[in-house]
Amino acid sequence: MSQQNQPEMLSGGAMLVRALHDEGVEYVYGYPGGAVLHIYDALFQQNDVKHVLVRHEQAATHMADAYARASGKAGVVLVTSGPGATNAVTGIATAYMDSIPMVVICGQVMSHLIGDDAFQETDMMGISRPIVKHNMSVRNPAEIPMMVKKAFYIAQSGRPGPVVLDIPKDMTIPSQKFPYDYPKDIKLRSYNPNAKGHPGQIKKALQTLLAAKKPVLYSGGGVILGRASDELTELARRLNLPVTNTLMGLGAYPASDPQFIGMLGMHGSFEANQVMHNADVIFAVGARFDDRVTNATKKFCPNATIIHIDIDPASISKTINAHIPIVGLVKPVLQEMLSQLDKLQGKAEGKLDQVALANWWNQINQWREVHGGRYQQRAELLMPQAVIEAVHRHTKGDAYVTSDVGQHQMFAAQYYKFDKPNRWINSGGLGTMGFGLPAAMGVKLHYPDAEVVCVTGEGSIQMNIQELSTCKQYGLGVKIINLNNGYLGMVKQWQDMNYDSRYSSSYMDSLPDFVKLAEAYGHVGIRVTTPEELEPALERAFALKDRLVFLDIHIDPKEHVYPMQVPGGAMNEMFLSKTERT
Amino acid sequence: MRHIIAVLLENESGALARVVGLFAQRGYNIDSLTVAATEDPTLSRLTLVTRGDDQVIEQITKQLHKLIEVVKLVDLSDNAHIERELMMVKVKASGDQREEVKRCADIFRAQIIDVSPTTYTIQVVGTSDKLEAFIQALCNTQILEVVRTGVSGISRGERSLAL
Numbered sequence: 125m126s127q128q129n130q131p132e133m134l135s136g137g138a139m140l141v142r143a144l145h146d147e148g149v150e151y152v153y154g155y156p157g158g159a160v161l162h163i164y165d166a167l168f169q170q171n172d173v174k175h176v177l178v179r180h181e182q183a184a185t186h187m188a189d190a191y192a193r194a195s196g197k198a199g200v201v202l203v204t205s206g207p208g209a210t211n212a213v214t215g216i217a218t219a220y221m222d223s224i225p226m227v228v229i230c231g232q233v234m235s236h237l238i239g240d241d242a243f244q245e246t247d248m249m250g251i252s253r254p255i256v257k258h259n260m261s262v263r264n265p266a267e268i269p270m271m272v273k274k275a276f277y278i279a280q281s282g283r284p285g286p287v288v289l290d291i292p293k294d295m296t297i298p299s300q301k302f303p304y305d306y307p308k309d310i311k312l313r314s315y316n317p318n319a320k321g322h323p324g325q326i327k328k329a330l331q332t333l334l335a336a337k338k339p340v341l342y343s344g345g346g347v348i349l350g351r352a353s354d355e356l357t358e359l360a361r362r363l364n365l366p367v368t369n370t371l372m373g374l375g376a377y378p379a380s381d382p383q384f385i386g387m388l389g390m391h392g393s394f395e396a397n398q399v400m401h402n403a404d405v406i407f408a409v410g411a412r413f414d415d416r417v418t419n420a421t422k423k424f425c426p427n428a429t430i431i432h433i434d435i436d437p438a439s440i441s442k443t444i445n446a447h448i449p450i451v452g453l454v455k456p457v458l459q460e461m462l463s464q465l466d467k468l469q470g471k472a473e474g475k476l477d478q479v480a481l482a483n484w485w486n487q488i489n490q491w492r493e494v495h496g497g498r499y500q501q502r503a504e505l506l507m508p509q510a511v512i513e514a515v516h517r518h519t520k521g522d523a524y525v526t527s528d529v530g531q532h533q534m535f536a537a538q539y540y541k542f543d544k545p546n547r548w549i550n551s552g553g554l555g556t557m558g559f560g561l562p563a564a565m566g567v568k569l570h571y572p573d574a575e576v577v578c579v580t581g582e583g584s585i586q587m588n589i590q591e592l593s594t595c596k597q598y599g600l601g602v603k604i605i606n607l608n609n610g611y612l613g614m615v616k617q618w619q620d621m622n623y624d625s626r627y628s629s630s631y632m633d634s635l636p637d638f639v640k641l642a643e644a645y646g647h648v649g650i651r652v653t654t655p656e657e658l659e660p661a662l663e664r665a666f667a668l669k670d671r672l673v674f675l676d677i678h679i680d681p682k683e684h685v686y687p688m689q690v691p692g693g694a695m696n697e698m699f700l701s702k703t704e705r706t
Numbered sequence: 707m708r709h710i711i712a713v714l715l716e717n718e719s720g721a722l723a724r725v726v727g728l729f730a731q732r733g734y735n736i737d738s739l740t741v742a743a744t745e746d747p748t749l750s751r752l753t754l755v756t757r758g759d760d761q762v763i764e765q766i767t768k769q770l771h772k773l774i775e776v777v778k779l780v781d782l783s784d785n786a787h788i789e790r791e792l793m794m795v796k797v798k799a800s801g802d803q804r805e806e807v808k809r810c811a812d813i814f815r816a817q818i819i820d821v822s823p824t825t826y827t828i829q830v831v832g833t834s835d836k837l838e839a840f841i842q843a844l845c846n847t848q849i850l851e852v853v854r855t856g857v858s859g860i861s862r863g864e865r866s867l868a869l
């Protein structure tokens with residue numbers, strides 16, 4: 125063997141870092157500690173993989189997660205054992221619930237100490253098991269390259285998800301070196317994620333859609349993750365389908381398109397929920413009939429034939445029975461549908477029921493008039509909806525918008541009309557307050573020229589506010605839109621509706637001065653308390669290109685999010701305002 | 707409905723915990739669970755007995771399939787199959803009782819595998835129903851201890867669960 129072909133000898137720590145580089149990883153988000161010091165030293169000795177030091181490990185996970193949501197590639201987290209790992213748990217669960225690819229590297233105490241309740245030992249394999257797609261513990265340093273490859277492969281393929289790699293400290297000792305070779309690809313006999321969809325089922329689905337009189341396309345996060353929004357859009361246009369997106373699926377179909385009928389579900393549009401309820405064919409693509417979508421499953425869409433495309437068979441017929449199930453990645457399945465549709469061009473079987481569809485669209489347009497996203501304007505108080513609309517104008521609808529959890533999240537989802545996929549970044553499944561700011565940071569780091577806006581509330585922002593310090597260190601000029609209603613607004617809304625306005629612990633008393641706080645961290649803070657102040661404040665904020673601007677916007681504290689489905693009802697049973705219901 | 711699910715699993719540490727964890731996490735029942743390595747030491751085989759309506763069983767098999775280390779699985783109850791369970795029962799046996807217990811064991815084709823002046827230990831093999839019937843049949847005898855392995859299952863005929 126020539127000198128050249130001899131594999132390089134590297135320590136476990138160096139192999140880990142090199143493997144990340146060979147996997148194409150640019151940034152790792154993390155926080156050091158005893159069990160990962162060898163790895164941190166390996167990071168220090170190279171320049172390919174950059175490390176971003178957060179101020180709390182939860183933020184590292186959300187940064188990695190949001191990077192994945194925006195780019196489609198797995199984000200990488202590095203934390204120490206014990207408290208480092210447990211601090212990452214919320215972020216791992218957040219990614220798991222939304223099927224986000226992520227690789228979380230956790231340090232662990234030395235192998236011989238495992239089980240002894242050693243300093244900073246926690247059973248991270250056990251803790252993370254129910255909230256990961258997979259987890260693995262390194263037993264032999266020589267296997268590190270293969271395990272890194274496997275972690276990325278599992279995290280990014282099929283239905284994506286987080287993978288935890290638990291690495292005992294003695295696996296990374298600098299003096300113990302092993303031949304390094306990064307595998308090009310990997311095959312697992314027990315895991316074969318690339319289903320293309322059964323052509324017969326696809327044909328049946330297409331025939332059903334062509335014959336439909338009241339069809340609807342209901343698409344979810346799977347279309348975003350599966351990068352299939354072009355195919356989805358083309359198919360919807362060719363079949364003249366009304367399109368509704370889930371909270372996770374916003375942007376998959378352009379919101380400004382006339383065929384878009386808004387988000388569906390608990391805070392979905394009146395028309396989307398009506399269309400679903402009255403549909404004769406529901407074409408579900410990469411969506412999972414979550415309880416925040418279906419309302420009471422027993423009353424769900426009584427007349428619909430359900431076609432369901434999903435890569436995860438366990439998502440099909442889990443809560444709602446599918447009549448035409450198609451297990452496959454959404455992109456190839458939609459491509460196959462389009463090519464089958466091409467073949468039917470000009471033939472009788474390829475024709476839509478134009479009369480029925482015209483009637484259906486008539487009906488839909490009438491429903492659009494009923495609520496239409498209206499909200500009360502006030503002269504003296506800013507309405508949260510108006511703020512989101514103004515942010516949309518100032519960013520030309522082209523920003524990456526991250527959010528926290530609460531009323532502000534729903535207003536952002538409803539009023540920032542997303543025309544592109546991967547732009548709306550929120551914690552849909554777990555509903556994690558504290559997600560928004562680190563998520564915005566993860567996006568901004570990778571897309572420094574893009575406008576990145578974090579829509580948050582005075583409750584949520586305080587769950588990871590320490591990250592303002594990280595923003596300063598890395599010059600992350602995100603714009604924070606703090607919709608400050610002085611309440612845990614979503615909690616308050618439920619208490620208004622169900623508990624006679626007894627505000628049990630929903631008041632955020634003793635709030636900090638957010639403007640001064642932003643300034644203390646070295647950023648720009650602007651307070652907005654009246655409607656007139658909004659425009660100039662946004663003007664100034666977005667003109668400050670490279671600066672983090674914290675806009676503390678005082679809004680109507682009493683506003684509720686509407687429409688809102690009536691609990692236990694059918695999809696189309698909704699409250700439309702504080703005084704109207706269907 | 708009672709179902710017997712056979713699973714081929716990568717014989718790796720933590721894999722079994724994942725299967726058991728899945729049942730706890732999603733609120734599925736486990737009546738019994740047996741596991742051991744197969745002739746191929748890289749694979750272990752589980753037999754799980756569970757209960758649920760068709761929809762629940764469908765979810766159980768799909769969720770099991772999703773576990774990365776699950777290589778293959780089959781619901782044995784879908785087709786003709788054989789199930790066996792082994793039980794050892796220690797009973798009080800002195801005086802007249804000794805003869806009576808022995809007769810009962812013979813009827814069930816059970817074997818007395820350990821004897822002391824005051825006890826018998828009996829081994830019975832069969833379906834879970836048979837083992838229960840045997841316990842019923844011992845109703846006049848004082849049972850000191852019962853240990854059961856849980857069900858193992860295999861399909862009849864040429865059908866087989868292998869790589």
Ligand SMILES: Cc1ncc(C[n+]2csc(CCOP(=O)(O)OP(=O)(O)O)c2C)c(N)n1
Pocket residue numbers: 528529530531532533555556557558580581582583584585607609611612613614615
């Ligand atoms: C970590 C976490 N804890 C609690 C909740 C429950 N929760 C949902 S919304 C909400 C209120 C959020 O308040 P704020 O951030 O001010 O947003 P607003 O609803 O006022 O817009 C709470 C407490 C949650 N989603 N996440």
Ligand SMILES: [Mg+2]
Pocket residue numbers: 530581582583607608609610611612613
């Ligand atoms: Mg609030």
